Amino acid sequence: MKFSRKNRALFIDKEAIATLALVQEGLLNPVVGLMNKKEADEVDRTGIYKGKSFPFSFILAPSGKRNEEVLKTAQKGETLDLIMNNTKYGELTVEEVFEIDPLKRVEKIYGTSDISHPGVVETLKRLGKYAISGNYYVDFEDIKKTKDIIKKAKKEIGAKHVTAIMMAAKPLHRAHERLIRLSLEKTDLVVIFLLKPYKKDNFSYELRYKTVDYFVKNYLPKNRVIVVPLENTYIFAGFNEVILDAIVAQNFGCNKLAIGQNHAGVGLFYDKNSIKSVFDTIKGLSINIETISEFAYCNECKTLVSTNTCPHGSHHHISYHSESILELLKLGILPPAVLVRKEISAIILSNLFPNRFKNLEKLYYNFVPFPGIMEEHNEKDFYIELMKLYQTTSLT
Numbered sequence: 557m558k559f560s561r562k563n564r565a566l567f568i569d570k571e572a573i574a575t576l577a578l579v580q581e582g583l584l585n586p587v588v589g590l591m592n593k594k595e596a597d598e599v600d601r602t603g604i605y606k607g608k609s610f611p612f613s614f615i616l617a618p619s620g621k622r623n624e625e626v627l628k629t630a631q632k633g634e635t636l637d638l639i640m641n642n643t644k645y646g647e648l649t650v651e652e653v654f655e656i657d658p659l660k661r662v663e664k665i666y667g668t669s670d671i672s673h674p675g676v677v678e679t680l681k682r683l684g685k686y687a688i689s690g691n692y693y694v695d696f697e698d699i700k701k702t703k704d705i706i707k708k709a710k711k712e713i714g715a716k717h718v719t720a721i722m723m724a725a726k727p728l729h730r731a732h733e734r735l736i737r738l739s740l741e742k743t744d745l746v747v748i749f750l751l752k753p754y755k756k757d758n759f760s761y762e763l764r765y766k767t768v769d770y771f772v773k774n775y776l777p778k779n780r781v782i783v784v785p786l787e788n789t790y791i792f793a794g795f796n797e798v799i800l801d802a803i804v805a806q807n808f809g810c811n812k813l814a815i816g817q818n819h820a821g822v823g824l825f826y827d828k829n830s831i832k833s834v835f836d837t838i839k840g841l842s843i844n845i846e847t848i849s850e851f852a853y854c855n856e857c858k859t860l861v862s863t864n865t866c867p868h869g870s871h872h873h874i875s876y877h878s879e880s881i882l883e884l885l886k887l888g889i890l891p892p893a894v895l896v897r898k899e900i901s902a903i904i905l906s907n908l909f910p911n912r913f914k915n916l917e918k919l920y921y922n923f924v925p926f927p928g929i930m931e932e933h934n935e936k937d938f939y940i941e942l943m944k945l946y947q948t949t950s951l952t
Contacts, residue, residue, distance in 0.1 A: 562637075563635050563636055563637045563647070564626050564630075564634070564636055564637070565626070565636060565638070566616075566618055566623055566638055566648065566688070567618065567620060567622060567623055567639050567640070568616075568618050568638055568639070568640060569640060570640060570754065571682070571754045571789045572618065572640075572682075573638070573645050573646070573694050573696055574696060574698075574699075574754075574787040574789050575790070576616070576638075576646070576692060576694045576696075577694050577698075577787070578699065578787065578789075579614065580692075580693065580694060580696075581700060581703065582807055583699065583803075583804050583808065584610075584614065584800075584804065584807070585807050586605050586606040586607075586840070587605060587614045589614075589689075589691065589692070590616055590648075590651075590687075590689040590690060590692065591613050591614050591615055591689060592652045592654070592689040593652060593654040593687075593689075595613070595689075596613035596614075596654075596687070597613075599612065599613045600613050600660075600664055604839065607839070607840055608839055608840025608841070609803075609839045609841065610799075610803070611799050612661075612664040612665055612791075612796065613664075615656065615661075615687040615688075615689070616648075616687060616689075617656055617683050617685070617686060617687040617688070618684050619682055619683055619684040620684065623684055624685065627684070627686040627688055628653070630650045630653050630688065631650060632651060632652070633650060634649070634650045635647055635648070635649050635650075636648045636688075638692070638694060645694050645695050645696070646692055646693050646694035647692065647693060648690050648691070650690045651689045651690035652688070652689045652690070653686055653687070653688050653689075654686070654687055654689075655685055655686055656685065656686070656687045658680055658683040658684075658685065661679075662676045662679050665679065665790070665791065665793070665796070666679075666794040666795065675790070675793045675794065679793075682790070698785065698787070699787065702785060702786075702808075703808065705784055706747055706808055706809060709745060709779070709782045710809065712779055713744060713745060713779050713780065714744075715744035715745035716744055717743045717744045717811050717812070718743065718744065718745045718747060718809060718810045718811055718812070719740075719742070719743040719745070719746050719747070719811070719813070719814050720746075720747050720749060720801075720810040720813045720814070721739060721746060721747070721748050721749065721813075721814050721815075722749045722751065722786065722801045722813075723749065723750060723751065723768070724750075724751045724788075725750060725764045725767060725768050726878055726882060727764070727767065727881060727885060727896060727900065728764070728768055728771060728896070728900050729881055729895055729896050729900075730851075730853070730860060730894065730895060730896065730897065731816075731850075731851040731860070732876075733775075734851050735814065735816065735848055735851070736748070736776070736781065737776075738814075739812075739814045739846075739848075740776065740777070740780060740781065742812075743811075745780055745781070745782070746780065746781045746782075747782055747784060747808070747810060748768060748772070748781065748782070749784060749785075749804075749805070750764060750765055750768060750783055750785055751786055751792075752785040752788055759882065759885075759886075759904075759908070763903075763908075765783065766903055766907070767903050768783050770899065770900065770903060771897070774899075786804070798815065799838060801813060801815070802841055802845055803841065806841060806843040811844060812843065812844045812845070812846055813843055813844070813846070814846050814848060815847055815848065816847070817847050817849055849863060849864040850862070850863045850864075851876060852866070852870075852873035852875050852876065853874040853876075854866050854868050854872050854874075855872050855873075855874065861873075874894065876895065881896060885901070885904050885905065885908065886908065888905065888909055888912070890939060890942065890943055890946065892946070893943055893946070893947060898939070898940050898943035898944070899940060901939060902935075902937075902938075902939035902940045902943070903936060905939050906934065906935040906936040906939060909935075910935070912935060913935065913938070916933070916934075916935060916938060917932075917933065919938065920933050920938050920941070923941065923945060924938075924941040
């Protein structure tokens with residue numbers, strides 16, 4: 557609904573709306589609402605809320621002069637409209653307004669307040685000096701739809717055991733595929749939570765979804781893997797990401813969370829002469845967290861291997877570094893098929909570089925054998941056939 561002048565307003569962005577909706581839909585349980593000062597201070601000090609692990613306080617502290625003036629003069633019981641892009645998305649009834657230290661806030665989230673950290677800079681821009689608590693509601697249907705999709709998928713196959721995988725798939729590569737397949741062997745249903753960020757990027761969520769959806773539909777058993785969005789808001793960006801992933805996965809109805817051993821936030825450390833991880837400090841979570849070893853391609857084994865079981869040294873391993881593979885794609889270069897499935901590369905490149913070739917049909921028929929029947933082909937087809945030529949070995 558359009559913004560009316562009946563109530564005073566707080567102006568917030570879509571990222572804030574989505575984060576509030578996560579709590580509203582019960583996905584950050586035990587947190588069920590905005591924390592007041594006493595609760596916030598206690599959680600920031602202990603990392604515990606209602607006897608369960610939660611890494612930092614859940615608060616709303618929007619930046620901006622207009623918001624600061626409203627918060628400084630807000631009265632208990634007053635109703636404030638929550639406005640995004642001049643449209644009302646919800647209401648909040650004031651319980652308490654209190655001052656916060658933005659630098660301490662970002663340090664709790666990211667483990668640092670160093671402004672050279674990109675997440676710190678972005679979050680500081682969005683943080684004001686005053687936080688507000690109180691009952692609220694927001695209109696955000698996306699998360700409800702995700703809950704319904706998972707519920708329906710479980711019901712269709714009678715799934716009793718559900719495994720969650722949090723994935724950016726930027727890009728989807730062979731190690732991701734292996735992780736999904738391994739998880740599928742030990743569960744009834746795999747839910748791939750595809751991270752949906754709020755930064756603009758030409759490697760969009762829609763493009764990443766297209767690649768994962770293609771892999772799932774063409775190379776995995778029907779109805780046993782689903783892909784759903786996860787609103788990847790700023791609260792997931794810090795070193796506590798894995799704790800929040802586990803909380804969200806459990807509240808979505810998953811029994812297990814599968815992660816790679818190099819997942820952000822796993823953090824091995826020594827305590828009383830034994831190696832422990834962040835999982836040893838989690839309280840109140842019943843979800844099973846499985847850490848899967850890192851994968852690499854071994855040029856001696858001639859296949860994808862676990863770095864924990866391959867007998868050959870790392871100098872024989874080709875690593876699956878997403879950023880390096882992404883750099884090739886952004887330069888318009890086809891990654892080797894040993895890194896990225898050729899069909900996935902074709903989807904990505906044809907989206908990143910539309911209408912790249914001046915005479916596509918001529919190139920296609922010059923390089924690709926055909927049965928004598930002229931057919932129309934697109935850039936995706938061309939990339940797939942080009943990769944087949946790269947894989948030809950008789951003259952090498």
